[in-house]
Amino acid sequence: MCAPTETKDNSDQTKTYILNQILKGEYIKPVYQPIVSLTDGTVYGYEALSRISNEELQMNIEQMFRLADRENKSWELEALCRTKALESASAQGLDKNLFLNVNSNIIHDEAFKKGFTKKRLEKYRLDAGKIIFEITERVAISDSNAFSGSISHYKNQNYGIAIDDFGAGYSGLNIVASVRPNLIKLDMNLVRDIDKDEIKQLLCKTMVNFGRSAGIQLIAEGIETDEELKTLIKLKVDYGQGYFLGIPQEMLKNITPDNVELIKKYHNKQYAENAKSSFYPIIGHLAKPGYTFSPEEKAGNIYETLRQNPSITEFAVIHNDITEGFMVRADIYEMFGGRYGHSLYSKKAIKELIKTDFMKVNYKMTTDQVSRLAMQRTLDQLYNPIVVEKDNKYLGVVTIKDLLNACTQVEIDRAMHSNPLTGLPGNLLIEKEILSRIVGDDPYCITYYDIDNFKAYNDAYGFNNGDKMLVLLADILRDCASHNEFIGHIGGDDFIVICDYHEGEKYCNKVVDKFAAAVLSLYREQDAKRGYIVSKNRHGVTENFPIASLSIAGISNRTNAYRRLSDFSDDISQLKKRCKMMLGNYIEII
Structure with missing residues (x-):
């Protein structure tokens, strides 16, 4: 079984011998x-x-x-x-x-x-x-x-x-x-x-x-x-x-x-699953109860029900709130459409005929995520409705028409209300998010981010480089998000992050560390080494401006409760002013 000893002259023969032995055996x-x-x-x-x-x-x-x-x-x-x-x-x-x-x-x-x-x-x-x-x-x-x-x-x-x-x-x-x-x-x-x-x-x-x-x-x-x-x-x-x-x-x-x-x-x-943190609503908001039957229901009775109710285009088979199968009208019509269909199927329980390879999703999944999964189905199932479940129990169904309409509307809203530079939600959506937290009782921590010395950098390096700094911070805010945090761009160098938990300090510290490490790449080598740039202040006087840093002001409802947006706005405004007075990166959450 051993191959011939390999030398420079017979190496090709050796390889051919090995191949032939592999095929033979x-x-x-x-x-x-x-x-x-x-x-x-x-x-x-x-x-x-x-x-x-x-x-x-x-x-x-x-x-x-x-x-x-x-x-x-x-x-x-x-x-x-x-x-x-x-x-x-x-x-x-x-x-x-x-x-x-x-x-x-x-x-x-x-x-x-x-x-x-x-x-x-x-x-x-x-x-x-x-x-x-x-x-x-x-x-x-x-x-x-x-x-x-x-x-x-x-x-x-x-x-x-x-x-x-x-x-x-x-x-x-x-x-x-x-x-x-x-x-x-x-x-x-x-x-x-x-x-x-x-x-x-x-x-x-x-x-x-x-x-x-x-x-x-x-x-x-x-x-x-x-x-x-x-x-x-x-x-x-x-x-x-x-x-x-x-x-x-x-x-x-x-x-x-x-x-x-x-x-x-x-x-x-x-693809954030939290409705408050996504442009796209969760699929559960689109779900309709739909029509359901027991697994023991006779197929003939279901056929008659569908025949007398043209509005029923699909139905789920449910037992103890668990979805056991799903069928569209065309499936059962095909069974009963043949010459012997009625005699073959009418007395059978629907559990013997249902399809079990239907698409079902969790109610917290966002509509864009569901849309993407739905489009990956085989052609024969591509336009079938989708079963929605909550806690592994039947909640309802969503048609492809409703799904696509919802996604289209979101795209229109996003285009109208997003910051064109960073793609983050703008003021209208930000205000809506803040209000939803303030009037509720769930934990939150709302933090505002301001880039220190941004105007000086913008003046010295130009608007294009200023935009790069804004995009850098937007990317870092996204990258640090791990618990469905809502991230918005108020305008200019002002950003907002809304956490659905009290302890926002850990997230803020991660952002500061990443920003401090990355922002130096936007400066000329000599400016980065000496730690400041030379530029004119708002009065036209030449001044030394330190490397850009972050001032972060935050309010949580751990100790503060609000019922009016104006009260919250007053408090956060005062806190932001206090933070801006501090040198370098500074975080204060009350």
């Missing part, structure tokens, strides 16, 4: 790496990867596939890898999508087509709709017409298509335009250190926008750090894959609970 074992949603951490699917199972026959995997190309044994190797992957996934009861890497010059081979007939998948008890061909450009596509025709052939049979390593292949955008894939996998070189590279972030953001417009979902490959994950979630990439989330393993495994919570944490930071 079928020494391939599959491993599976999870591809997870960057919304909630659920596993979307697994990429099947191949490893050599015989320790005496080892070579680099990519090298093995390139050698197979050269030796005209690509199909033989691909077939072996695919068979092993399907067998093992089937044996483990795969219920997610399965991504299979396929050489772009193999996919139109007749042997490959025959190897993926529906009968073959039936043998492994796998659904074609869960198989995604991951097109890998190991070599340039030799016959583009045959390739495109084969892609159409597979898509018509309900297979999914993903473009692997986007940005690292030979044709890039051309292959996307011709294939029109369901998914694009961003090359790991784009993902690596994306948190530190603005150009990579811009490229990724462009691809996200392109995907949204084209109906293509994005998968970020090669995630290896917490910061990469955080940045990709911030950029709204759909799915992620990499050693940080889960390593390739022989068993189909979910990612760890800690990583699930981490994804949810970062996602929730971008």
Whole structure:
């Protein structure tokens, strides 16, 4: 079994010998790496990867596939890898999508087509709709017409298509335009250190926008750090894959609970679930009671009820306030529409016929978050209403029409009432938020931020640099938010943060530390080193102005109670004046 001793002269022969032995002995074992949603951490699917199972026959995997190309044994190797992957996934009861890497010059081979007939998948008890061909450009596509025709052939049979390593292949955008894939996998070189590279972030953001417009979902490959994950979630990439989330393993495994919570944490930071902290209302505000039936209700009775009440377009099946199923009118009409439909289904309890793969969401989720998830559904369910639950119990339903109307109205309001520079809520929305806290009884801490020496900086460095300082502070305020804090931009260098808890000092200290460290980058080196700039004051007299710092004045209702906005405004105004008189960074919360 041992390979010949390798020398410079026979190294190619040795590699060919190893490849032939691998094929002859079928020494391939599959491993599976999870591809997870960057919304909630659920596993979307697994990429099947191949490893050599015989320790005496080892070579680099990519090298093995390139050698197979050269030796005209690509199909033989691909077939072996695919068979092993399907067998093992089937044996483990795969219920997610399965991504299979396929050489772009193999996919139109007749042997490959025959190897993926529906009968073959039936043998492994796998659904074609869960198989995604991951097109890998190991070599340039030799016959583009045959390739495109084969892609159409597979898509018509309900297979999914993903473009692997986007940005690292030979044709890039051309292959996307011709294939029109369901998914694009961003090359790991784009993902690596994306948190530190603005150009990579811009490229990724462009691809996200392109995907949204084209109906293509994005998968970020090669995630290896917490910061990469955080940045990709911030950029709204759909799915992620990499050693940080889960390593390739022989068993189909979910990612760890800690990583699930981490994804949810970062996602929730971008899409606040608290109605008071978001432009978008929570989905629970849109929910209507809807029509419900008991699981034991006969299907014939439900059919008659729907026939006599055209306004019932959907219904939920509820038992002890738990949603057990959901159906739209078309589903039950289809059952009873055939020649024998009535006799087949009328006496059956609806629990035997209901669909359990409906979409349900928590009532605290914001409408934009729900809208995004709803648009990821399959075409046959795309426009179905959404079930809303509170404390895991049925609350009601939301139609797609109501959902889209709510999101559209929010976009209009946001455009009208947001600060154009920072994108943060402006005065009208700020006043509404303050009033909602003051008249309520829940804990709050309202803090005002003012940049010291901002006018002097603006005069010395110009308005463009002044805007950069404002954007810097806005970004820091967002970055420090971890408990759905409301952040607003009053105007100029004045900002507000509303915390729904009493202890606002910790948040303020984080902001001060980050601002003090980052603001120096906005100054010329000589000014930063000496700690001040030379500029004229409001009276036209030249003066030394220290590096910009923050004055933060805050009021909580731990010891202060207000019922009128004017009383609160008077107190905070006096406190702000007192804070401005202090040198350097200063925080005072009463």
